[in-house]
Amino acid sequence: MDNSFFVDSAHLSKEALEKKHRLENDPSFRKNHMEYLEGMEVLKSDICEKVMAQMKSYDYAKYTAKDVKAALEHETCTIEDFKALLSPAAEPFLEQMAQRARLETSKHFGNTVYIFTPLYIANYCENYCVYCGFNCYNDINRMKLNEQQIEHEMKVIADSGMEEILILTGESRAKSDVKYIGEACKLARKYFRMVGLEIYPVNTDEYKYLHECGADYVTVFQETYDSDRYEQLHLFGHKRVWPYRFDAQERAILGGMRGVAFSALLGLADFRKDALATAMHVYYLQRKYPHVEMSLSCPRLRPIKNNDTINPLEVHEKQLCQIICAYRIFLPYVGITVSSRESARFRNGIVKIAATKISAGVSTGIGDHESKYTGKEADAPEGDEQFEIDDGRSLGTMYKDIEGEGLQPVLNDYLYV
């Protein structure tokens, strides 16, 4: 089933609808997605060129079972080996890949599984990304928490026992500026041991400011590394600028962040090429900044409010598992996060193979932790969710389930120094 992303809300004005349709149908109406907007820092870096060269030359059809077997026999996984492991030829070897991945995971992480939770503090967005529930044309309840509300949410989450938090916003500088996010980070440091950020990409000096406010880990999803496909999906807004987004992790590192996380949203474009590019992005940045901690996420497309037909196309669980195993074998030292987009069954299985971090007690809505955690009727407005989650387990349940799998749940392994 092909994805049909375009949904018209009855609440849009005639002018807004006209603009929306023109953005969707007339490429010449859209801004050049490779051109920086005013105020966006341009980094001189060779990373993008290297990653793109690998992605463009990746012909996964040429790999054979022989290449896959050789890759699994090599002690060190080369780039060529990784390409073979990501190829269709590796699909029949999924069990062997999982065995190898499990071995690598245990060498680097033992049997530990880290737990965190996301906290969305605002869902305003200035972008039209056609697959996202927060997109500016989607008719949802918009909300931005004030400091008191943020603190209340954090208390509720901290009371559940959580020690690591990932603060998220929609991508709106106007509604959620860097100072606002910085204040949220300062509050978070009071309640949590580890504070991560997943917000719109910012400049190096802004990352530095957010680091000083207490954030130490930055996640930016590139969505797709195929810039032509990216152009067709991100039709309007600053997020449309593909190269500025690409360099976000490097700016975050230069701003002093301890770690950075990467991801393609699987299902938007050719997933094998996207998976390759994501890993190569990590690989080359690690070589340039060896002291930085790196991690990978592996999200697949999910249905959103007002569009329940969105799906990850040909990225089925087997393909997702293949990608995660290939990531682990190629980059044994990186953290791998599997989000609540995936089912409890899948997550229980994948933490035994390669994933090292999972979320629990998740809400992708705004200001609804108390009602979700306690079942108490909400007495304040709540903002709608970015996407539908699948695994709704609480921290307590997740903790027990991980232990039940013979693994060790870890709430904190981190010091802000």
Place this chain on the structure above:
Amino acid sequence: MNNDDKLILGGHEFESRFILGSGKYSLRLIEAAVQHAGAQIITLAVRRANTKEQESILDHIPQGVTLLPNTSGARTAQEAVRIARLARELGCGDFVKIEIMKDSKYLLPDNAETVKATEILAKEGFVVMPYMYPDLYTARDLVNAGAAAVMPLASPIGSNKGLATKDFIQILIDEIDLPIIVDAGIGRPSQACEAMEMGAAAVMANTALATAGDLPTMANAFRQAIEAGRSAYLAGLGRVITRGASASDPLTGFLRD
């Protein structure tokens, strides 16, 4: 085993020469691991100890065992010093294992920063046990900086590859007047035994146990291997012929006066 054979670190005496790691496996296995290993020293990452009550690793360490907090997560001497001070505040005692890594892939120690941190912390009264890449000059600097022991790596941490740096560790054993504790990369009891036969003062292991099928049994196997290696070292190893045969007539038999 000779009862007077003690491992002495910063004036503290230990009978066991097996330093146990506490990472990468379930907290509830720690007690069994300590017991089967016969360990008197256990390392713990301060970053793991710095947690809320629910899962503090400190609650799982048996009484009477000396804590050896490590500074993992530190990328500079300054960061290591801050973590060591935090360890003391958390009630982990005066021992500290310095781990400074500027490489997230191989986690190899930064020797230069390690020397700097050792100097600062030794002056502050810590019993400093630096994890290092086996280099003679660095080891000498660590002695001068006030280290209580030197902890060279056998091979990359977590690799279970054994004594890849054997010859360089032997140089440290021969030249440095501090306990040399082989740390990182020991994957099997036989490798631990070999390190002890060479004259290492102790062996530290973690991943080899964490990834074993039965952790307590493996802890016991390591204990036995380390004790055997120590006994062999104290007994004085017999002659090992590595090349050719030994001539029954001495080559110098022709000498007369």
